[in-house]
Amino acid sequence: MDIIDDLKYRGLINQVSDEEALREALKKPMAFYCGFDPTANSLHAGNLLVIVIMMRLQKAGHHPIAVVGGGTGMIGDPSGRSTERQLNTKDIVDNYAESLKQQLDRFLQFDNGNATFVNNAEWLNSLTAIEFLRDVGKYFTLNYMLSKDSVQTRLEAGISFTEFSYMLLQSFDFLNLYEKNNCRMQVGGSDQWGNITAGLELIRKRGHEDQAFAMTFPLITKSDGTKFGKSMGGAIWLDPERTTPYEWYQFWFNASDDDVVNFLKYFTFLTKDEIEALAIEVAEHPEERKAQKTLAREMTILVHGEQALKQAEHISQALFSGDVAQLSGEEIRQGFKDVPTFNAPSKESKKLLELLVEAGVASSKRQAREDIANGAIYVNGARRTDLNDILTDEDRIDDEYTIVRRGKKKYTLIQF
Template sequence: MNELLKDLQFRGLISQMTDEEGLDKLLSSEKIKLYSGFDPTADSLHIGHLLPVLTLRRFQLNGHHPIAFVGGATGLIGDPSGKKAERTLNSSDIVQNWSDRIKEQLSRFLDFEATENPATIANNYDWIGKIDVISFLRDVGKNFGINYMLAKDSVQSRIESGISFTEFSYMILQSYDFLKLYQDRQCKLQIGGSDQWGNITAGMELIRKTEENAKAFGLTIPLVTKADGTKFGKTEGGAIWLDPEKTSPYEFYQFWINADDRDVIKYLKFFTFLSVAEIEQLEKETQEAPEKRLAQKTLAEEVTNLVHGEEALKQAMKITEALFSGNIKALTATEIIQGFKDVPTFEVNEEGISLIELLVQAKISPSKRQAREDIANGAVYINGDRNQELEKVITTQDKIENQFTVIRRGKKKYYLIKFT
């Protein structure tokens, strides 16, 4: 078997594949063009998109030519795959803006400047936006039987709850994309999540009907699941985005470092470029000493570095260490914002406020009496340092970059004081 396919198989990255023997022979004999599509349904990709993006990168590292495909047209329609209800339709201006942002994100993972096998960008609005309804129905739609489309999971799962003609037509549009890329760019392989199998095989069928002696292939990647049954890529704060403004590098790092022991090796195979030997060694160490969480630390470092870069990784690790050790004073104001994004925040606009007054106003302690008890009992920490001084007044020395003070009550209850 071709080395690339062997590696994908080891990593568990192959869910379904059309004509394994034919694809094996093709990859062994030539450097092919392949694509995976990303519809702009938000202003950022999230970690659910990371698996197909990194799979494109694996192909590129093996000398093949990936096409990063942005669905500027299909993003206006909505993919019914995996959805229980109709998507909200967005305006063309919004979709265009999101398309541009997604192109920028894809450039972090794929090399568009490579001399021998550069990645390229495609946007289906370039051809779907120009086609008229009559031509589309005559030249493309006539190749699709209703019974054939109804048999596809993406449509069948929505029949009872309802599906509009708009979303019903999505499969035809995606199939047309594969045909156009096959004709114009000699693209022979489409990859995507396993929920895209119906759309991918429909595209191959359209190519077969339209192009003489054509040979196209499809490969799907498993949808990522978590061992505890919760949805991958979701936290209490929502989705884990690739945009650092939506999910900070610290939050991103924390998501990976908290991976379940039952999931961590699978994630190392999926989301890192570590070798087989390195992954097997980490698997062994996880079995022998799970309390060290070496696999989780490696996973968090590798993926954070890959998505956000070395500087952001160092910052995320610094915040993690400061919170673990209690050395809050070591953090900058920017790092405080990242590390304490979700803790209760209280704004103060007066100078020289007493600690007792602050504890009550910020609702850290319910009363002045309780505040005095908390301080006297050593339960109150200012920027990581225990304070038992009842007459304590918050001064400039207690402010990090003159902007923040972090109060901790007890072992884990943090509060962020912001000075305005």
């Protein structure tokens, strides 16, 4: 199966400018690029789709160029937005760009020569207004620019000249990479089709003979219509400090039966036969969640590595069994990140009854007594039924945490 057929099987091609010619061109190694605007200090799960597609093309023998928009990031892309972006300072954009470079390097490995990283600030920041208007602006009519969806959707609410010009800046990126890096194709999400094809237009009008190509991928949504890459806490980030490896694992493990096979196609490097076998498991034995476990494992290894996977699986098993005493301090920080936390004022021994009230586990001493007497209170997974029980240093995991559970699922983390 060639790369185009593989992408089609996985449902990853939304639009392509000239499929027949592109198939022929991809018979030889081709340089292609995708842009990432530095609007945060981390990429997120939504960005991962295009990164994985770049990796697929790379494995097929082609050369990815990752372009971080240190220049365009100062402007803001109107695509897919109903309001103007808040403009960041140059220092913030530069810091974000450096963070994204480090993240992208994990996947594409720039140092081995099989991928290239560039920051479009290298050519955009030195571009004068007169040069821009003469060398880029004169090739585009207002009618052409106004016909693009990214502009059309903003006309009623209003779009500034700043964001209106973004399309031309991105077109100049493509031209610059075409001329200096022999880059023949730009890839991106389907909301980028207008910007990418504007680049093709500029390359053509500048008189270049070798054909350039555009390819876009669908914007992923869940089967229930909700936006992919979000959770109750917000975006799912690639940065382990923002989304822990355990949270990342759980995000994929919690994929619905209606979504999991598509996610396996989109995001993993499993073969067609492997995916089809898991699809049968979903249909015949959905309760075993074999496909979800495979998806969570593959995605955690891809983004965080084998050790992080082992840790995430260990946390999941401990929480499922209730045997939380086996967790390390670091695993507790991951697994109980969103659990109510009480910061104990000291490490002195404390009566369990009093601590339950102070930590908000029970609303009163009376309620605390009832909970203890009824066997509803667990400390580090062990039931405590003694009304005179005292918590000591032996009840602290890594001398820092005690995990209190009331009933089956209500956890409170005591941090010392």
